[in-house]
Amino acid sequence: MSPDEPQGLSRRSLLTSAGALGVGVLAAPVGLARARQAGDTGENAEAQQAADAAQPDAVDGYQSLSLDDAAIVEALVGHMWPADDLSPDGVALGIATFIDRQLAGAYGQGDRLYLSGPFRQGKPEHGYQLACTPEQYFKAGLRQVAEVSAQRYAAPPDRLTTDQLEELLHVISQAPPQPAAFALNTWFNELFYPLFVRGAFADPIYGGNRGKQAWRMIGYPGLPATYATDIVTWRGRRHPASDSPMSIQDFS
Amino acid sequence: MATRLPEKEIVVIGGGLTAGLVARKLVPAGREVLVLERGPDWSGSAVGELPHQRDELRWATYRGMTRRENVETYTLRHSPDEEALPMRQLLSFLPGFGVGGAAQHWNGQTWRFSESDYVLRQHLTERYGAKSIPDGMTIQDWGLTYRDLQPYYEEFEALFGIAGKAGNLRGVRQAGGNPFEPWRATEYPLPPLEMSEASQIFKDATGQLGYEAFPLPAANASQPYRNPDGMQLGQCQYCGHCERFTCEANAKATPASLLFPLVRSRPNFELRAGAEVIRLNTTADGTRLESVSYVDVATGQEFIQPGSLFVLCSYTLSNVRLLLLSKIGTPYDPVTRTGTVGKNYCYQVTSGLNMFFPDRYINPFMGAGALGFVIDDFNNDNFDHTGLGFHGGGYISATQTNGRPIDTRRLPPGTPRWGSAWKKANADWYLRSMGLSVHGSNYANARNYMDLDPDYKDQWGRPLLRITFDFDDNDALMCRYVNGKMEEIAAAAGAKIVGKASVRKSPYDTRQYQSTHNTGGTIMGSDPGSSVVSPHLQSWDVENLFISGASVFPQNSGYNPTGPVGALGLRLAEDLLSYLSGPRRLG
Numbered sequence: 151m152s153p154d155e156p157q158g159l160s161r162r163s164l165l166t167s168a169g170a171l172g173v174g175v176l177a178a179p180v181g182l183a184r185a186r187q188a189g190d191t192g193e194n195a196e197a198q199q200a201a202d203a204a205q206p207d208a209v210d211g212y213q214s215l216s217l218d219d220a221a222i223v224e225a226l227v228g229h230m231w232p233a234d235d236l237s238p239d240g241v242a243l244g245i246a247t248f249i250d251r252q253l254a255g256a257y258g259q260g261d262r263l264y265l266s267g268p269f270r271q272g273k274p275e276h277g278y279q280l281a282c283t284p285e286q287y288f289k290a291g292l293r294q295v296a297e298v299s300a301q302r303y304a305a306p307p308d309r310l311t312t313d314q315l316e317e318l319l320h321v322i323s324q325a326p327p328q329p330a331a332f333a334l335n336t337w338f339n340e341l342f343y344p345l346f347v348r349g350a351f352a353d354p355i356y357g358g359n360r361g362k363q364a365w366r367m368i369g370y371p372g373l374p375a376t377y378a379t380d381i382v383t384w385r386g387r388r389h390p391a392s393d394s395p396m397s398i399q400d401f402s
Numbered sequence: 403m404a405t406r407l408p409e410k411e412i413v414v415i416g417g418g419l420t421a422g423l424v425a426r427k428l429v430p431a432g433r434e435v436l437v438l439e440r441g442p443d444w445s446g447s448a449v450g451e452l453p454h455q456r457d458e459l460r461w462a463t464y465r466g467m468t469r470r471e472n473v474e475t476y477t478l479r480h481s482p483d484e485e486a487l488p489m490r491q492l493l494s495f496l497p498g499f500g501v502g503g504a505a506q507h508w509n510g511q512t513w514r515f516s517e518s519d520y521v522l523r524q525h526l527t528e529r530y531g532a533k534s535i536p537d538g539m540t541i542q543d544w545g546l547t548y549r550d551l552q553p554y555y556e557e558f559e560a561l562f563g564i565a566g567k568a569g570n571l572r573g574v575r576q577a578g579g580n581p582f583e584p585w586r587a588t589e590y591p592l593p594p595l596e597m598s599e600a601s602q603i604f605k606d607a608t609g610q611l612g613y614e615a616f617p618l619p620a621a622n623a624s625q626p627y628r629n630p631d632g633m634q635l636g637q638c639q640y641c642g643h644c645e646r647f648t649c650e651a652n653a654k655a656t657p658a659s660l661l662f663p664l665v666r667s668r669p670n671f672e673l674r675a676g677a678e679v680i681r682l683n684t685t686a687d688g689t690r691l692e693s694v695s696y697v698d699v700a701t702g703q704e705f706i707q708p709g710s711l712f713v714l715c716s717y718t719l720s721n722v723r724l725l726l727l728s729k730i731g732t733p734y735d736p737v738t739r740t741g742t743v744g745k746n747y748c749y750q751v752t753s754g755l756n757m758f759f760p761d762r763y764i765n766p767f768m769g770a771g772a773l774g775f776v777i778d779d780f781n782n783d784n785f786d787h788t789g790l791g792f793h794g795g796g797y798i799s800a801t802q803t804n805g806r807p808i809d810t811r812r813l814p815p816g817t818p819r820w821g822s823a824w825k826k827a828n829a830d831w832y833l834r835s836m837g838l839s840v841h842g843s844n845y846a847n848a849r850n851y852m853d854l855d856p857d858y859k860d861q862w863g864r865p866l867l868r869i870t871f872d873f874d875d876n877d878a879l880m881c882r883y884v885n886g887k888m889e890e891i892a893a894a895a896g897a898k899i900v901g902k903a904s905v906r907k908s909p910y911d912t913r914q915y916q917s918t919h920n921t922g923g924t925i926m927g928s929d930p931g932s933s934v935v936s937p938h939l940q941s942w943d944v945e946n947l948f949i950s951g952a953s954v955f956p957q958n959s960g961y962n963p964t965g966p967v968g969a970l971g972l973r974l975a976e977d978l979l980s981y982l983s984g985p986r987r988l989g
Contacts, residue, residue, distance in 0.1 A: 229820070230821065232821060232822050232825075234822045234825065236822070236825050236829055237825070257464060262470040262471055263471055264471040264472050264475045264488050264491075265472070265490070266858060272487040273480075273909065274911075274913075275480075275911040277493065277912050277913045279487055279490065343819070346820075347808060348459060348808050351458075351807040351808045351811075352458065352459040352463075353459065356459060367829050368828050368829055368833070369833045370767055370805060370807045370832065372456075373452070373456045374452060374453065374641075375642060375767065375768075376639040376641060377639060377768040378638065378640060381596045381598060381768045384763075384765060385602070385765075386602075386763055388833065389763075389767075392765075392833065398453040398454065398457060401452065401453035402453065
């Protein structure tokens with residue numbers, strides 16, 4: 151058992167594999183689902199099986215994102231958190247799953263947001279002033295991203311080259327490309343980007359930061375964080391826990 | 403149809419810090435106390451238990467312990483001629499919610515205000531002349547002095563087990579403590595916390611420049627502690643989950659751990675959670691309160707709770723709003739500068755910068771809410787302001803509160819916002835960076851105030867509180883000056899890369915967390931024409947109403963407000979006993 155495998159793993163994997171039997175079809179990753187739609191896989195049953203087996207457990211599958219939504223989100227987070235020698239890409243890290251769960255859950259439904267009118271356009275410093283929930287706002291933004299991509303490249307974001315994606319992100323993060331109900335740069339900087347960061351660095355129980363890979367990358371030890379003696383012992387030195395972070399799941 | 407309940411002797415509105423301090427004194431004295439708190443009782447919930455207490459997303463990013471915006475939020479405009487918009491997400495400050503209030507999720511930084519703070523107008527007039535105070539700077543004196551509060555500071559620090567090092571024992575300078583500290587009668591109850599690498603870097607750099615850094619006074623217990631009431635605190639674990647969290651190790655002093663347990667089992671005490679007070683009901687002639695109306699938030703049912711003495715202990719902004727909704731006192735008018743309720747809303751002027759050390763492990767995840775070294779040389783009037791063109795100042799510190807990875811990853815200026823270079827910068831610098839910060843005063847301005855919003859309402863149909871606020875030239879000049887001193891310290895620290903400190907200035911940005919140190923609106927003073935409560939915190943308008951919390955500060959100091967809020971709360975508890983022995987205007 152590696153340090154990443156919590157002691158409760160066997161019980162958990164039993165539960166998730168049991169769950170996967172029931173929801174196997176829903177559990178297919180969207181990239182694969184889209185490929186199936188497009189008809190460019192399927193002839194090789196063995197490859198199909200291998201692809202399914204590579205899916206770690208039933209946390210895959212989206213609650214809020216449609217196929218088109220998911221294709222854009224996966225393209226963006228895969229580019230923003232690329233695979234390199236530090237970690238696999240953002241989709242494999244679970245960032246898209248995290249975003250999806252947040253949109254479907256209390257945050258995305260505007261659980262605690264003050265949503266009474268009248269609604270007026272304020273200064274940027276007034277913050278969120280829309281009449282919709284974060285989930286609705288998120289999806290409206292995705293549609294605008296798709297439009298910008300179509301106008302500039304005559305292709306959806308998930309069909310762009312790396313250079314085109316990089317350029318697209320600069321366009322949508324820096325200036326509103328066209329008159330809109332809301333500015334796309336605000337959407338990116340104040341909704342999409344924070345969700346992206348949270349998906350990378352939140353505790354893995356929320357679906358992102360899979361395998362605590364982002365924590366390990368930076369050296370955040372996670373839990374339980376009791377350093378009453380360590381604050382002295384490890385002052386100015388690398389703490390050994392930085393190499394083997396622990397998450398809430400590891401203590402559940 | 404509201405249900406009228408049997409009378410209680412003392413009705414306390416809000417179940418936070420000062421409610422706990424008042425109940426702690428009055429209940430053992432045999433007085434009947436009812437506390438009405440609209441939020442939940444957090445005890446026994448995931449917020450205070452491992453492993454869930456360490457959930458950054460839930461408690462910090464999504465602010466799980468703090469007031470929900472759809473329960474109460476505020477509208478904001480930057481000047482009286484603008485239209486206000488609601489803060490649909492409360493991000494720049496985090497009012498408390500539930501038993502213990504904001505003192506459940508605080509950091510524990512526990513200061514005494516400067517001796518000049520209580521007599522600010524008089525002090526600045528004497529030192530720099532009346533003309534040095536701009537016409538719009540509506541600072542006032544408190545109507546009491548440090549000498550009046552000193553014993554209560556002492557008591558509060560003993561109750562909350564403050565860890566620190568005295569700098570001034572009865573006028574005798576103490577090595578290692580704050581050279582600018584107002585005099586103390588005793589040493590701090592606990593020795594300072596263990597310092598981190600960042601603190602050491604700060605101490606060395608400030609030492610090179612001739613400043614004397616000292617440990618920030620902390621309500622994070624450096625050792626197990628038993629307070630004078632016999633209540634226990636555990637030892638701080640430096641877990642980096644203080645602010646926005648409550649402490650599962652019981653090492654952070656809070657009302658729920660130290661105050662309410664003392665009285666909860668007493669028959670003459672009752673705490674009703676989920677009870678939102680919506681109105682204070684005066685007698686026909688308006689001179690006394692006879693009851694409060696509250697809603698049971700679980701059922702929506704309205705109740706009338708009569709009492710003989712009322713203590714308003716909710717958050718600063720809710721204290722002000724309840725007075726305005728109940729038509730008690732005269733609302734402040736920024737044009738004529740008459741009226742008092744809502745006057746002198748103040749905030750805090752904060753800034754900071756980041757430093758990067760390729761070969762030093764800072765380990766930011768080992769932290770505590772009030773862990774760090776500080777210099778106080780440029781705070782308040784600790785330095786000569788002649789010719790500077792501003793008043794006030796701030797302390798400069800290297801506090802290491804946390805290394806929670808969603809919010810606290812410092813990156814060098816110019817780092818891309820995504821991609822492999824961004825990932826690499828996170829990997830390179832997370833463990834090897836630290837911050838310096840300025841925590842500065844905010845002096846009253848005639849056009850910064852609070853009133854009721856004409857358009858926006860809460861779930862019960864009551865107007866929201868409207869805040870008219872912006873930083874002014876005094877704030878920006880002060881911030882620029884103290885930032886300059888902070889930048890000199892950063893240069894002396896020998897960091898490979900130093901980020902830039904931005905100057906806090908107009909427009910006030912509600913999207914960015916700055917401080918939960920909102921003050922004013924029910925300010926104290928010795929003149930009923932310019933204050934809402936007397937120096938004994940008794941309403942000038944309604945004799946059996948007392949008001950507690952930072953809403954009574956006439957302006958805000960460069961220090962964190964919990965120390966004086968606690969000291970005033972303890973003094974108030976004694977005043978209430980005195981009042982009960984013979985109801986009258988206390989003088």
